[in-house]
Amino acid sequence: MDLNQVYRIKQPVVLHPFGDQVYVIPVREKLADMTSILGLNATAARIWHSLEIGETPEQIINEFIREYETPAIEIRHEVVQFLSEIKDYLENDTQSGRFPD
Amino acid sequence: MILNLAGFRIKILCPHGQDTIRLSLSHASLLSKGPEDFKLLVIYSDRFLFGDPLLHAIPAAIDLPRLAEGQSDWCSKVDYSDRRILLQGIHPEPPHHVVWEMQLDPSEGTGQLCLPHSSRNQDPLQYPVDALLIFYLLIFNTGIIVHASGAGFHGNCSIFAGESGAGKSTIARYCQVAGARILHEDRIVIRKTGEQFTAYRMPLFPGNLPVFMPLETIYFIEQSDSIYEIPLPPQVAFEKLACHSVQHPFHPELVERQISNIISIAQSVPCYRLGFPPDPEVGRYLSRPPDPGTGFAWKPIALCPAQKGVKPKIPDYRTVHDAIHKPGH
Numbered sequence: 001m002d003l004n005q006v007y008r009i010k011q012p013v014v015l016h017p018f019g020d021q022v023y024v025i026p027v028r029e030k031l032a033d034m035t036s037i038l039g040l041n042a043t044a045a046r047i048w049h050s051l052e053i054g055e056t057p058e059q060i061i062n063e064f065i066r067e068y069e070t071p072a073i074e075i076r077h078e079v080v081q082f083l084s085e086i087k088d089y090l091e092n093d094t095q096s097g098r099f100p101d
Numbered sequence: 102m103i104l105n106l107a108g109f110r111i112k113i114l115c116p117h118g119q120d121t122i123r124l125s126l127s128h129a130s131l132l133s134k135g136p137e138d139f140k141l142l143v144i145y146s147d148r149f150l151f152g153d154p155l156l157h158a159i160p161a162a163i164d165l166p167r168l169a170e171g172q173s174d175w176c177s178k179v180d181y182s183d184r185r186i187l188l189q190g191i192h193p194e195p196p197h198h199v200v201w202e203m204q205l206d207p208s209e210g211t212g213q214l215c216l217p218h219s220s221r222n223q224d225p226l227q228y229p230v231d232a233l234l235i236f237y238l239l240i241f242n243t244g245i246i247v248h249a250s251g252a253g254f255h256g257n258c259s260i261f262a263g264e265s266g267a268g269k270s271t272i273a274r275y276c277q278v279a280g281a282r283i284l285h286e287d288r289i290v291i292r293k294t295g296e297q298f299t300a301y302r303m304p305l306f307p308g309n310l311p312v313f314m315p316l317e318t319i320y321f322i323e324q325s326d327s328i329y330e331i332p333l334p335p336q337v338a339f340e341k342l343a344c345h346s347v348q349h350p351f352h353p354e355l356v357e358r359q360i361s362n363i364i365s366i367a368q369s370v371p372c373y374r375l376g377f378p379p380d381p382e383v384g385r386y387l388s389r390p391p392d393p394g395t396g397f398a399w400k401p402i403a404l405c406p407a408q409k410g411v412k413p414k415i416p417d418y419r420t421v422h423d424a425i426h427k428p429g430h
Contacts, residue, residue: 014356018364019336025356030179032356034343034363039336 001080002092003057009048010091024048026089044082051090057083104226105133105311107235107290107301109242112137113226116144125224126307128231133311139238142213143225150202150215151187181352184208186237192227199223201230207241231304235290236349240358243365244292246347249319251284251300252276254388258300258314260289261375262345263322272322272375272383279384284312288347291316291366298370318371321345325376328386338372339364 012027022045024038040048050060057079064075083090102122104111110133113122122143124132144150180187186205199220205212212234216225226234232246239245249262250273261272270286277283288303300316302309320330321341333341342363350356377383 014353014360016357016360016364018339018360021336023360025360027353027356030351032348032350032359034346034348034360037340037343039340 001057001083003061003080005092006054006056007051007083007090007092008054009052009089011089013089015048021045022048024089038086047079047082048086103133103135103137104128104131106131106231107239107303108292108294108299108311108313109139109235109238110135110137111234112140114140114142116142123222123224125227127304127309128224128226130308130310131304138210139207140211141234142211144213144215145218145221146215147217150204150213151189179351181355186355188233190229190233192223192230201225203230203233205234205237207238233349235303236347237355239290239292240350240355240362242292243362244290245342245359245362245366246303247289247291247342248287248345248347249289250286251289251302251314252281252387253284253314254279254281255390256314257317258284259318259320259387260284260291260300260316261320261322262342267322268324268377268379269322271379272377275377275381275384276387277384278381279388281384281388282312282314284314291370293365298366316370318373319366320373320375322375322377324378326378327376328378328383329374329376331374333372333374335364335367335372339367342367342372 014025014027014032016023016025021039021041024040026033026036026038047060050063061072061076061079064070064079065072068075102113102124104113104124115122179189184206186207188203188205190201192199192201199216202215203212214225214230216223236246247260247262248269249260250269251258251260252273253259254276259276261269263269273281273283273286284300285302285305288305290301290303291298292301293299298316299313301313302311304311319338319342321333343360346359346363348359350359375383
């Protein structure tokens with residue numbers, strides 16, 4: 001995937017915090033789909049929020065590298081892995097439609 | 102007249118000079134009395150209640166079992182403005198496909214149901230009007246409808262939520278054999294009453310009487326070679342309960358309300374995974390009174406296979422992203 005692209009959340013969702021997680025409830029065909037809720041911990045929720053405000057994956061990775069002691073390659077791997085897990089929610093800002101593999 | 106719909110006493114009113122309401126067998130058994138919780142004005146008119154077409158067309162997701170797959174193409178039109186819920190749909194069942202419109206103001210406790218003159222001899226609250234009325238009143242009264250069976254021992258109710266085919270009806274009948282009273286085999290209404298939650302029978306079938314019991318335990322059932330129960334933390338219970346709740350909210354505020362209701366239940370009612378084999382023994386097991394001598398909230402874990410850990414259905418990103426550590430952690 002192109003880490004310098006802006007990816008937007010394409011699907012309507014409702015975010016709801018509970019405990020140490022933020023739950024993502026997708027809205028499909030105008031109805032909430034609670035069989036597909038997604039739980040995000042603080043780090044994942046921060047990545048989600050960064051995407052919502054238009055940051056590229058590369059910018060998100062660099063923020064984590066500056067902030068954490070974890071090796072950069074590990075941070076990059078974790079962020080990319082998370083993005084691939086939520087790819088159904090994302091679309092490329094310039095190529096409307098599918099999330100590139 | 103007043104109907105008891107899953108604990109909500111609905112006063113059905115007709116404008117002066119119009120016919121009285123005809124009830125089907127499904128609702129005649131729910132006639133009640135006492136102070137009403139909600140007033141529903143039934144208007145027979147060939148003019149539409151709503152001047153403008155409603156914004157959203159959605160599938161009718163309250164998929165009650167008596168509706169066949171082939172009827173899934175009918176839908177409701179919905180809107181939500183100024184805390185009023187606007188619904189428009191078609192009765193799916195014969196003899197007539199009657200168009201109905203309903204406006205609900207749950208915070209005011211009032212609503213209007215508009216039907217054509219030609220439907221005067223039919224029950225105005227026939228499905229899905231009754232189910233939608235219950236669903237939206239629950240959203241504003243800390244409640245949900247759950248795909249679950251329910252059975253009560255010692256005056257308290259346990260409900261058994263699970264996928265289709267998991268054994269909801271089977272375990273309810275095993276409990277019945279062991280002396281329990283069945284609340285329902287497929288749909289249970291959970292609603293906050295005072296400081297506790299109460300389970301109500303969802304009125305689906307002709308002759309159903311309004312029955313309710315204090316809700317003691319929520320079990321998420323699974324088939325197993327032996328009986329075991331595993332307590333669930335509130336977050337896991339929330340995730341599972343959300344999966345099994347009837348879902349019809351179409352507006353972000355309504356979604357938020359339903360999520361808050363589910364969280365409130367998951368935090369207040371003990372929830373367990375319950376494995377059981379196809380054996381009536383599980384009914385006898387559940388009929389035991391609570392054991393105050395154990396450290397568990399309800400009763401001891403019987404047999405807990407090592408491979409059956411507490412595992413949430415959705416990915417747990419704590420595991421993935423805990424690899425990223427704060428300095429000094």
